[in-house]
Amino acid sequence: MMKTFTPLFQVPASKTPPAISATFRFSTFAVYGAIQNCKTQTKPTLKRRSAKPTKNVPPIPILTPTTPPSSSVPQKKVLVPIGFGTEEMEAVIMIDVLRRAGANVTVASVEEQLEVEASGGTRLVADAFISASGETFDLVALPTTCHPAFMDKLPTFWAVNSNLQVSGELTTSRGPALCKSVAKEICESMLLNIADDNSRKEEFDEVSWYLGHAPEVLIPVANGSEEIEVVTIVDILRRAKANVTIASVEKSLQILASSGTKIIADKTISDAAGSVYDLIVLPGGTIGSERLHKSKILKTLLKEQQSAGRMFGAICSSPAILHKQGLLKDKRATAHPSVINKLNSAVNTARVVIDGKLITGKGLATATDFALAIVSKLFGHARARSVAEGLVFEYPR
Template sequence: MDSLSSILSPTTVTFRFPKLTLMANSATGVSSFSFAFTIYGGERRTATTKRSAKPSKTLSPKEPSTPIPSSLTTFADSNTSLPPKKVLVPIGFGTEEMEAVIMVDVLRRAGADVTVASVEQQLEVEAAGGTKLVADTYISACSDQIFDLVALPGGMPGSARLRDCELLQKITSNQAEEKRLYGAICAAPAVTLLPWGLHRKKRITCHPAFMDKLPTFWAVKSNIQVSGGLITSRGPGTTFEFSLCLVEQLFGESVAREVGELLFLCGADDESRKQEFNKVEWSVDHNPHVLLPIANGSEEIEVVTIADILRRAKVNVVVASVEKSVKILASRGTKIIADKLIRDAAESIYDIIILPGGNAGVEKLSKSRILKKLLKEQELAGRIYGALCSSPEILHRQGLLKDKKATAHPSILSTLTNEVVNGARVVIDGKLITSRGLATVTDFALAIVSKLFGHARARSVAEGIVYEYPRS
């Protein structure tokens, strides 16, 4: 049995990926980002194959033009004979959608073969915030498979649904016994892993609301905690960090760094959270109604995060498909079921229309005559509209960015408007709001909450998801 001193002896590891601090490498002249976290009770897991400092495939900042199935890797190893890293992400009724979707998206970007498995008797699962997700398979189909990582999203009652699944308990317990990686976030470390006994002799963290359930001696109030083969994190607002930590454990720090750069998890010291021009009030005399149109190829992180955060602020969000079906295959293979078809959603008036990115999705959205009509009416009526990532291109085509300050994904920024704003995650000009997308979507959604309800409401929502947000 390990001695107590050996269990608690810390090993500090520099986990490199774009975070908050920009540092220049004097030897190479290349900027990098890093932060340190502490590993207890074991050494960091590294990739089993050698990887060069630069992945075998050069990454373009431009998004793929077609939806990517889970089997297609972005950071494939140069030795194609090696099998991809296999990851299991189980979901159930009440799973936290931001956590599940961000994990799946980020891990697939890194090249992992991710299986989303339902612990329910159906593949369609309604998540904690009301988003409907469709799993790839049932958990029963995963019982005889070996995974490099099992990653549990949180949410309530989702974490309890995972806990009560005997098959998932067996899979995860075998994962721990055979010293393969397993992780959990939000409520799952306390509600799921604790009853299974998979927390023993591990430093562990979770959502602040569940910290009192953890053994006091082993509980750590940190965003990310790595302890042997167990990785834990705090909530929806720390899921990008958590996901990149999982990538680092599976593939190494160079892959994690490059994925982080594509996600815009890089904030220079002089970058502002938001910039606002031509300031006007966004107040409405009723519960705000928001339309979020989506299509095959829409960026799932943006769709799910916007819907989740706005619903936490008590905004009525309608996710509407511009396809012939409400079932959508998003850009990284996540399956989402919209609330309505666009033709049915168009019967209502919306205080805000928000366009998500994803190149293939943007092309589909731009061809929707109903959506074009809704956007034109939105402008003429003086109501609010917004876009992020590559979707500001839709507004540009309709002349809705004329004389407006805006930002967007770097790949299209120069083609939009002469009023481009650099150095801000979110740009507001009157009743237009834009953002670069992906990891900036949280600030985008919180900026909308702040404009509608005030800073205090936005900060309250941010605290609930464990996301750093300014006090004033």
């Protein structure tokens, strides 16, 4: 635990709390304590990184970010800078967990535009420009890590060979798979718990998923989808060299996820419906799953997927969608504890359940296990282990 770290819900000793920072790559020393009283600057002119045309995305008024718990204690202010090439898992997991803990998180673009393309191709939209943040922040969290491959960039007297390191008010870690641990260390509480006695995976009616070509994967999203699940699944599958399409069931490409992260899809579901996919995976989110369920196009795609004998799956609350549509008949599955009792043949002893060409997962904390299980089925254990190592994630032997 971080004894010297200011908890998010503790009343500060003074009116102006000291700024602290958490970071996750060798840029640690450049940022630590650097952003304290940012002066307001003129908003830069928007520019695109390339000449490739993109659609103009209108703002979404449908949802608002998650409302923090009411409290007489002032909210802690957190700044999360993002830029081109930011690791999407590191950014989104940190943002989501901190917002769930009640922090007022500002996602700030260091580029000349709010829209930022992350390292795995996921497009995120910042809340503001870094130059326009004229506030003092209690925490500055850089979504970059000191991955083992970059340890030689650190001064030897500062380098520590551990996955998570706390030094006074500075917290650092080594990779995307450790973001939840970092957030837990910062927040001192996290809503991503999973029973330790649950096995990682159970499989029934085992069949091969091998395709002989790069898999085409469809990830439908909606306003209210769980951003951690969306980004984790997409990022890991793209790292494994699957062709992933994020499709919005909303009228616009931009969706507002459950904790307020703005994500831009690759296509609308109507445009995506013109292709055939080897695998369709539904992310969770209470509101998001309901909006996915209302999509007639997605319902048709899922029924065609099952009748054609192709793979499909869901995580968190979305297995309930498959159940409502009759796609879980004679299938064993798992889901979030809030909906698992709605399933006929529920398995509550595993984080991930595979039955034939169906895969289901419990929720946020199982998203990495869920995505790696898909990689293992499509590409084999060697590919899954390789991807896990890049995330600094312990792949089961």
